[in-house]
Amino acid sequence: MSELTHFDEQGRAHMVDVSSKADTEREAVARGRISMSKETFQRIREGRIDKGDVLSVARLAGIMAAKKTSDLIPLCHPLMLTGVNVDFTFDETAFAVTIEATVRTTGKTGVEMEALTATSAAALTIYDMAKAMDKAMVIGEIRLVEKKGGKSGHFINKE
Amino acid sequence: MSELTHFDEQGRAHMVDVSSKADTEREAVARGRISMSKETFQRIREGRIDKGDVLSVARLAGIMAAKKTSDLIPLCHPLMLTGVNVDFTFDETAFAVTIEATVRTTGKTGVEMEALTATSAAALTIYDMAKAMDKAMVIGEIRLVEKKGGKSGHFINKE
Amino acid sequence: MSELTHFDEQGRAHMVDVSSKADTEREAVARGRISMSKETFQRIREGRIDKGDVLSVARLAGIMAAKKTSDLIPLCHPLMLTGVNVDFTFDETAFAVTIEATVRTTGKTGVEMEALTATSAAALTIYDMAKAMDKAMVIGEIRLVEKKGGKSGHFINKE
Amino acid sequence: MSELTHFDEQGRAHMVDVSSKADTEREAVARGRISMSKETFQRIREGRIDKGDVLSVARLAGIMAAKKTSDLIPLCHPLMLTGVNVDFTFDETAFAVTIEATVRTTGKTGVEMEALTATSAAALTIYDMAKAMDKAMVIGEIRLVEKKGGKSGHFINKE
Amino acid sequence: MSELTHFDEQGRAHMVDVSSKADTEREAVARGRISMSKETFQRIREGRIDKGDVLSVARLAGIMAAKKTSDLIPLCHPLMLTGVNVDFTFDETAFAVTIEATVRTTGKTGVEMEALTATSAAALTIYDMAKAMDKAMVIGEIRLVEKKGGKSGHFINKE
Amino acid sequence: MSELTHFDEQGRAHMVDVSSKADTEREAVARGRISMSKETFQRIREGRIDKGDVLSVARLAGIMAAKKTSDLIPLCHPLMLTGVNVDFTFDETAFAVTIEATVRTTGKTGVEMEALTATSAAALTIYDMAKAMDKAMVIGEIRLVEKKGGKSGHFINKE
Numbered sequence: 001m002s003e004l005t006h007f008d009e010q011g012r013a014h015m016v017d018v019s020s021k022a023d024t025e026r027e028a029v030a031r032g033r034i035s036m037s038k039e040t041f042q043r044i045r046e047g048r049i050d051k052g053d054v055l056s057v058a059r060l061a062g063i064m065a066a067k068k069t070s071d072l073i074p075l076c077h078p079l080m081l082t083g084v085n086v087d088f089t090f091d092e093t094a095f096a097v098t099i100e101a102t103v104r105t106t107g108k109t110g111v112e113m114e115a116l117t118a119t120s121a122a123a124l125t126i127y128d129m130a131k132a133m134d135k136a137m138v139i140g141e142i143r144l145v146e147k148k149g150g151k152s153g154h155f156i157n158k159e
Numbered sequence: 160m161s162e163l164t165h166f167d168e169q170g171r172a173h174m175v176d177v178s179s180k181a182d183t184e185r186e187a188v189a190r191g192r193i194s195m196s197k198e199t200f201q202r203i204r205e206g207r208i209d210k211g212d213v214l215s216v217a218r219l220a221g222i223m224a225a226k227k228t229s230d231l232i233p234l235c236h237p238l239m240l241t242g243v244n245v246d247f248t249f250d251e252t253a254f255a256v257t258i259e260a261t262v263r264t265t266g267k268t269g270v271e272m273e274a275l276t277a278t279s280a281a282a283l284t285i286y287d288m289a290k291a292m293d294k295a296m297v298i299g300e301i302r303l304v305e306k307k308g309g310k311s312g313h314f315i316n317k318e
Numbered sequence: 319m320s321e322l323t324h325f326d327e328q329g330r331a332h333m334v335d336v337s338s339k340a341d342t343e344r345e346a347v348a349r350g351r352i353s354m355s356k357e358t359f360q361r362i363r364e365g366r367i368d369k370g371d372v373l374s375v376a377r378l379a380g381i382m383a384a385k386k387t388s389d390l391i392p393l394c395h396p397l398m399l400t401g402v403n404v405d406f407t408f409d410e411t412a413f414a415v416t417i418e419a420t421v422r423t424t425g426k427t428g429v430e431m432e433a434l435t436a437t438s439a440a441a442l443t444i445y446d447m448a449k450a451m452d453k454a455m456v457i458g459e460i461r462l463v464e465k466k467g468g469k470s471g472h473f474i475n476k477e
Numbered sequence: 478m479s480e481l482t483h484f485d486e487q488g489r490a491h492m493v494d495v496s497s498k499a500d501t502e503r504e505a506v507a508r509g510r511i512s513m514s515k516e517t518f519q520r521i522r523e524g525r526i527d528k529g530d531v532l533s534v535a536r537l538a539g540i541m542a543a544k545k546t547s548d549l550i551p552l553c554h555p556l557m558l559t560g561v562n563v564d565f566t567f568d569e570t571a572f573a574v575t576i577e578a579t580v581r582t583t584g585k586t587g588v589e590m591e592a593l594t595a596t597s598a599a600a601l602t603i604y605d606m607a608k609a610m611d612k613a614m615v616i617g618e619i620r621l622v623e624k625k626g627g628k629s630g631h632f633i634n635k636e
Numbered sequence: 637m638s639e640l641t642h643f644d645e646q647g648r649a650h651m652v653d654v655s656s657k658a659d660t661e662r663e664a665v666a667r668g669r670i671s672m673s674k675e676t677f678q679r680i681r682e683g684r685i686d687k688g689d690v691l692s693v694a695r696l697a698g699i700m701a702a703k704k705t706s707d708l709i710p711l712c713h714p715l716m717l718t719g720v721n722v723d724f725t726f727d728e729t730a731f732a733v734t735i736e737a738t739v740r741t742t743g744k745t746g747v748e749m750e751a752l753t754a755t756s757a758a759a760l761t762i763y764d765m766a767k768a769m770d771k772a773m774v775i776g777e778i779r780l781v782e783k784k785g786g787k788s789g790h791f792i793n794k795e
Numbered sequence: 796m797s798e799l800t801h802f803d804e805q806g807r808a809h810m811v812d813v814s815s816k817a818d819t820e821r822e823a824v825a826r827g828r829i830s831m832s833k834e835t836f837q838r839i840r841e842g843r844i845d846k847g848d849v850l851s852v853a854r855l856a857g858i859m860a861a862k863k864t865s866d867l868i869p870l871c872h873p874l875m876l877t878g879v880n881v882d883f884t885f886d887e888t889a890f891a892v893t894i895e896a897t898v899r900t901t902g903k904t905g906v907e908m909e910a911l912t913a914t915s916a917a918a919l920t921i922y923d924m925a926k927a928m929d930k931a932m933v934i935g936e937i938r939l940v941e942k943k944g945g946k947s948g949h950f951i952n953k954e
Contacts, residue, residue, distance in 0.1 A: 004206075004288060011212075012374075012377065012403075013216055014401075014402065014403045015384075015401055017401030021400075047163075054165075056692055056693075057165070057233055057234065057692075060869050060870075063869060064700075064866075067866065068230075068231065068866070071227075071385065072231075073220060073283055073284055073287045074216055074219065074223075074378050075378075075381065076287055077398070077400065079398065080398065080873050080875065082812060082814040083812030085807075085810075104812055105814070113283065113286070113287050116298075120279045120298070121231055121232075124275055125232055125233060128235055131272075132163065135271070135316065136302065136303070137302065139275075139279070139302070141299055142299065143296065144295070167721070171721075173722075174717065174720040178740045212371075219375060222490070222552065227548070230704070233700055237703055237717060238716065240492065242491075242493065242494030244489075244492075245491075265496060322606060324534070324606045330854065330880075331851065331858070332878075332880045332881075333878055334878065335877060335878030337900070350616075372481065375490055379551050383549055389859075390538065390601070392602060392859055395877065396875050430612070431605050434601055438616070439549055441597075442593055442594060443551060445590070446552065447552065449590075451481065453632055456618060458619065460617065461613065502655055533852075537852060537855050540650070540651050541707075541710055557714050557715065559744060563650075583655060640928065641927040642849075642927075647848075690799065693801070693808055693870065697867065700869075704863075707863075708856065708859075708860055708867075708916055709923045710856050748926060749919065749923050749926075752919055756915045757867055759915075763908070765799060768799065771942070772938065775911075775915070775936075776936055777934075778933065778935065779931065779932065779934070791930055793930065
């Protein structure tokens with residue numbers, strides 16, 4: 001039966017002991033989106049052509065946040081990340097920017113939290129940079145899309 | 160006309176100069192939710208009674224993340240927070256936990272990003288603590304609900 | 319003869335070169351205590367039953383501080399922790415809470431400092447949360463209890 | 478009656494709202510000690526004359542840790558410190574080093590936690606630097622000695 | 637006579653007490669440069685037109701580093717920055733990129749260290765991003781250019 | 796042909812995937828200098844004899860900054876450092892202090908950035924500690940001197 005592994009048998013929070021796990025190559029992909037007004041969407045999309053590029057700032061924020069994951073998520077193990085990509089696509093009909101983060105490591109635990117944290121930080125940064133125009137933006141659909149490596153094997157989120 | 164204030168007139172990213180702004184009392188409220196399977200939802204809700212309490216860990220993660228906002232969001236001003244609350248409600252029909260973060264400061268810029276960051280970090284922590292049971296949880300509807308203080312005045316998000 | 323290894327032969331502080339050491343499984347256990355008034359002691363002990371639980375906040379503070387050890391202790395090597403536990407017992411006669419932290423890693427250096435840092439941060443957090451009631455609490459007896467792994471082998475502190 | 482102010486009326490942890498408090502000058506003094514073998518004590522004391530000075534490293538660790546207090550103690554308010562001193566005295570009969578940290582700020586909350594954190598980090602750093610010689614050192618008697626400023630006024634710990 | 641203010645009368649390092657100083661508006665400008673091969677210089681300059689823009693990454697690194705100054709420089713006071721700009725110019729004859737950082741705050745101490753730290757971090761980031769092409773780049777001429785506000789008044793570096 | 800590896804084929808910044816690289820022993824040596832007035836130079840040099848030692852503070856700042864490199868440089872991989880040395884020499888004719896940082900690790904990427912960051916932070920700290928005497932100090936000639944380990948082999952900067 002599945003368990004909340006971050007608690008021990010007495011119900012106390014702990015950082016799970018993974019000492020005996022093997023170091024394996026791991027990868028996780030997370031996705032999310034931020035929806036906005038048509039005007040804001042167009043202004044951000046134009047940024048790809050102009051120099052004032054919201055998405056290049058958000059990409060760096062996502063990459064740097066992935067490295068801080070174990071500092072943000074209390075019971076998360078520290079990990080030496082070996083690669084991070086954060087990419088964006090424009091959903092022209094919904095006036096939304098879609099964020100996808102891919103994180104890799106060789107280690108004893110997976111990088112799901114790192115990929116989700118990178119996605120969240122990139123979305124928050126887009127909000128920060130466009131909030132003078134549009135305070136009603138909504139961040140959503142942040143979820144794990146795929147996960148490779150480790151004992152639990154290959155997970156694909158059948159959405 | 161509204162602008163992307165985080166860029167100067169040459170389109171270069173900068174931390175906006177707020178030196179001449181007055182220090183005023185400010186407050187922001189953000190909300191979000193995390194949806195999950197019925198089994199996971201019930202297990203987390205039980206945690207309120209047992210000692211193994213997912214939400215008390217997530218609450219602390221949210222409060223601590225609020226304090227790190229200017230380290231996570233590249234162009235965000237540092238602020239001395241004077242109060243942070245993170246609360247949860249259970250949506251029994253949707254199998255979702257709703258997160259609400261309220262942040263206060265006395266300063267030259269608002270605390271919207273702090274409230275949104277607290278909400279995101281609390282949601283990510285719930286994901287982390289329950290992911291051994293349920294990898295398909297979805298974080299969503301993260302948005303600013305209300306904002307007081309500062310030049311732009313009282314904002315209420317008419318959802 | 320034993321040496322202060324954090325200084326080189328010219329007496330200059332350095333981070334000792336451990337490049338040639340083997341990665342081995344390591345564990346350290348540290349303990350400490352915080353003494354307080356009878357009233358404060360009883361209020362904290364009740365917290366185990368009520369929701370307002372001082373010790374669950376202190377536990378998280380200890381776990382998170384263990385991950386920050388190399389940032390706090392100037393010449394300490396960074397390490398990827400593989401497990402952290404922080405537990406408490408109530409000393410009913412002395413009106414004291416005893417803290418025990420166990421830290422594990424697979425690495426080139428031991429985790430004594432991580433266990434001692436977790437213990438200290440948990441004690442400081444108890445102080446912070448109860449200081450409105452009792453400013454005269456005393457933190458003490460923080461020491462290494464046991465250490466396994468590495469060249470120096472199994473150490474037990476014969477107290 | 479005194480209360481655990483870090484919990485709200487529902488027993489939920491929060492960062493207490495201090496928005497309406499006045500900014501006043503505040504100061505806190507904390508003390509602690511680390512006891513050790515005679516040999517270790519003498520080696521550290523000699524360091525004051527030689528260049529390899531354990532205490533100057535520990536002093537810096539204490540000062541820098543004071544600045545990280547709100548990152549270490551979950552519900553602690555961030556504060557702009559305006560002064561930090563960390564000093565040491567040698568207890569020749571007990572083979573112990575006594576640590577005293579004084580922290581100052583102008584702000585809405587006191588700096589007790591900053592002074593206690595500086596003291597703890599200085600003690601931990603002494604442990605780290607001498608642990609190759611002496612693993613049985615004990616850190617103790619960490620307590621608030623004096624506190625000035627703020628609503629609760631002048632507190633002196635009558636030890 | 638001028639003094640090393642970061643030491644007290646006994647020669648012990650401390651964070652200078654600035655409690656009694658007034659909060660005034662302050663600004664500092666620092667400059668530096670990184671010299672490189674002609675090929676590397678041209679590739680970076682082209683980046684202004686292509687999407688792969690070394691300088692926009694370096695600009696963010698500089699801005700974010702300014703916010704971390706008190707964490708990097710041991711005896712530096714924490715400050716709430718109210719504005720940061722990092723700009724670049726191309727020195728076509730020397731194959732060098734010139735970096736200029738301007739930092740503002742309202743506070744009790746100046747922002748010279750923040751401006752110098754932003755300049756250094758931006759230069760280091762350019763090195764990092766171009767080092768696969770050119771390991772022999774040299775960072776230099778990092779100095780304070782101008783400083784306003786505070787007791788010492790308006791300083792202009794007559795170079 | 797050499798490339799800016801921190802960008803992918805679409806010109807987007809990323810943290811390069813090094814998952815398939817071998818863990819090898821790596822070492823990097825960086826150097827830099829800070830030039831100052833004769834009076835400042837003499838005062839710092841005397842510090843080696845007195846207790847008020849600018850260089851011992853700068854050395855610790857350099858060592859601690861090396862551990863923060865991946866937090867400062869946006870696309871830099873985190874690494875577990877296994878050794879850091881920071882040393883100084885006095886250039887009596889130029890009134891300059893020369894800084895040399897040596898960093899070691901066993902990992903998938905090199906430690907050039909860590910050595911350069913340590914050198915920069917040590918130089919900035921010297922500036923901070925002497926700036927009350929001399930605001931016109933100049934930090935310069937920060938460059939990689941030598942690099943061992945990894946696919947690109949042994950690099951010596953032929954200056």
